Amino acid sequence: MAANIMLNQHYPSLKMPTSSRLLQLVSQISLNPNEKGLPPIHLWQPLQVVDIDLSIDHQGQWFHQGNPFIRTELVRLFSTLLRLEEDANYYLITPAEKVLVKVAEVPFLIVSASEVSQAGQPCLVLETNVSDTFTLDEKHPLRLITQENGEPRPYVKVRDQLEARILPQVFYQLVDLAETRQENQQTCLYLNSAGAEFQLGCFD
Numbered sequence: 001m002a003a004n005i006m007l008n009q010h011y012p013s014l015k016m017p018t019s020s021r022l023l024q025l026v027s028q029i030s031l032n033p034n035e036k037g038l039p040p041i042h043l044w045q046p047l048q049v050v051d052i053d054l055s056i057d058h059q060g061q062w063f064h065q066g067n068p069f070i071r072t073e074l075v076r077l078f079s080t081l082l083r084l085e086e087d088a089n090y091y092l093i094t095p096a097e098k099v100l101v102k103v104a105e106v107p108f109l110i111v112s113a114s115e116v117s118q119a120g121q122p123c124l125v126l127e128t129n130v131s132d133t134f135t136l137d138e139k140h141p142l143r144l145i146t147q148e149n150g151e152p153r154p155y156v157k158v159r160d161q162l163e164a165r166i167l168p169q170v171f172y173q174l175v176d177l178a179e180t181r182q183e184n185q186q187t188c189l190y191l192n193s194a195g196a197e198f199q200l201g202c203f204d
Contacts, residue, residue, distance in 0.1 A: 052100075
């Protein structure tokens with residue numbers, strides 16, 4: 001009950017009936033902050049769609065009706081309910097309904113990387129802005145697009161179809177860890193992690 005009251009005080013417009021089940025879920029999980037794991041949203045296939053004006057901007061900031069979320073624990077909670085569906089829209093998934101979230105680019109950012117050794121292999125552990133950590137590997141591949149100005153824009157899969165953009169300072173750290181190879185009269189950068197290899201780009 002206390003968690004529900006606190007949420008209503010910070011986000012009074014969330015009290016609309018269409019989002020009542022979402023608030024109930026928020027309250028239940030908020031009362032168990034030390035619970036590990038993710039909600040089983042892969043088992044939930046709600047038909048009702050709700051739009052309460054939730055959005056995530058290019059910097060990973062969450063908004064409700066144009067107002068930024070202040071409570072990091074609420075952002076963390078909502079991030080565990082997020083799913084990208086076949087209609088190319090993002091939703092917060094509950095057993096009873098799914099809430100539309102407008103995402104400017106991708107929902108997460110990679111804010112840090114650390115090099116570790118696992119089973120004798122070099123591995124890179126990445127952390128998102130919502131405190132998810134995972135190893136860069138075949139299940140969490142890196143992809144790189146080149147912008148019109150020639151600058152790289154790197155992304156990595158976090159889980160399911162959800163991606164994070166790697167912040168420039170983290171990408172430069174990965175570049176420093178990469179090995180160089182000569183290919184087609186160019187120097188190419190390759191990064192190895194958990195037995196998987198990723199190209200970070202080539203230059204003359």
